[in-house]
Amino acid sequence: EIVLTQSPATLSLSPGERATLSCRASQSISSYLAWYQHKPGQAPRLLIYDASNRATGIPARFSGSGSGTDFTLTVSSLEPEDFAVYYCQQRSNWPLTFGGGTKVEI
Amino acid sequence: QVQLVESGGGLVKPGGSLRLSCAASGFTFSDYYMGWIRQAPGRGLEWISYIGNSGSLINYADSVRGRFTISRDNARNSLFLQMNSLRAEDTALYYCARDLMGGRSSNWFDPWGQGTLVTVSS
Numbered sequence: 001e002i003v004l005t006q007s008p009a010t011l012s013l014s015p016g017e018r019a020t021l022s023c024r025a026s027q028s029i030s031s032y033l034a035w036y037q038h039k040p041g042q043a044p045r046l047l048i049y050d051a052s053n054r055a056t057g058i059p060a061r062f063s064g065s066g067s068g069t070d071f072t073l074t075v076s077s078l079e080p081e082d083f084a085v086y087y088c089q090q091r092s093n094w095p096l097t098f099g100g101g102t103k104v105e106i
Numbered sequence: 107q108v109q110l111v112e113s114g115g116g117l118v119k120p121g122g123s124l125r126l127s128c129a130a131s132g133f134t135f136s137d138y139y140m141g142w143i144r145q146a147p148g149r150g151l152e153w154i155s156y157i158g159n160s161g162s163l164i165n166y167a168d169s170v171r172g173r174f175t176i177s178r179d180n181a182r183n184s185l186f187l188q189m190n191s192l193r194a195e196d197t198a199l200y201y202c203a204r205d206l207m208g209g210r211s212s213n214w215f216d217p218w219g220q221g222t223l224v225t226v227s228s
Contacts, residue, residue: 034214036151044143044151046216049206055216087151091213095167096141096153 002026004088004099011104019075021102023088028068032092035064035073038101039084047086048073078104108132108217110202115222122192126222128185128202136180139163139205141215142187144198144224152198155187158211170196192226199223 003026013019023033031051038044046055048064051071061076075082083106088099114126128140141156155176156165164176175188185202200222203215 036215038151043201043218043220044203044215045218046206046214049212049214049216055206089151089153089214094165096156096213098151098153101150 001095002029002090002093002097004090004097006086006088006099006102008102009100011102012106013078013104014106015078015080017078019073019078019082019104021073021086021104023066023071023073023099025069025071025090025092029090029092031067032090033064033066033071034089034091035062036087036089037082037084038087044087075104108204110204110217110219112200112202112219112222115200115224117225117227118192119228120193120226122226123188123190124192124224126187126189126200126202126224128187128219130183130185130204133204134208135178135183136160137208139211140178140185141203141205142176142185142200143203143215143218144196144200145221146195146198149198156213157185159209163211189224192224194226197224197226 005024007022033051035048036044052064085101085103109131111129154167157176173191177186203218206212206214206216
């Protein structure tokens with residue numbers, strides 16, 4: 001099973017600041033990585049797939065990069081609605097696995 | 107618009123069974139692969155099962171294989187998860203989710219439903 005390790009566990013930032021979230025895979029997963037945003041009481045939302053492709057309707061301030069084992073989600077300038085938990089997910093191998101999440105808080 | 111609505115959660119004793127349903131609308135259900143993902147209290151997301159658009163491709167996480175069965179009824183635009191031999195560690199919010207791509211498997215999930223809560227306790 002591929003283990004995804006996200007860091008940091010918590011990121012404390014202010015609106016307008018840049019957020020940089022990391023996801024590291026236990027083995028190479030090429031570009032088979034996605035990022036999701038999850039707010040309390042809401043359904044998770046796909047932000048990025050195939051490491052760098054924004055999903056439909058996702059603002060341009062969200063960007064993804066990386067390949068192999070190291071991946072980054074960047075939010076260029078945090079909006080109030082961006083404070084949430086972010087998960088990465090790989091589809092390189094079964095079982096599909098998620099990282100433990102990074103909470104972006106004010 | 108695309109909508110997924112889960113139902114069937116509740117309180118069940120260890121060893122018991124539950125059947126979750128997911129009603130889909132706003133898209134051609136039979137074109138899309140579907141999945142179930144869960145979130146235990148205070149924990150992260152865990153993928154548990156996936157089914158192809160015709161039901162011929164099925165996969166399970168080791169944690170549920172042999173106890174849970176995924177199925178679908180394309181005529182009724184519905185996805186199901188039959189859960190048997192439930193354990194305390196199966197307590198979670200269960201989400202159904204659609205594959206991102208129609209007609210093939212991408213293994214990315216978009217959108218997701220709001221979830222249905224399953225509590226396994228005596």
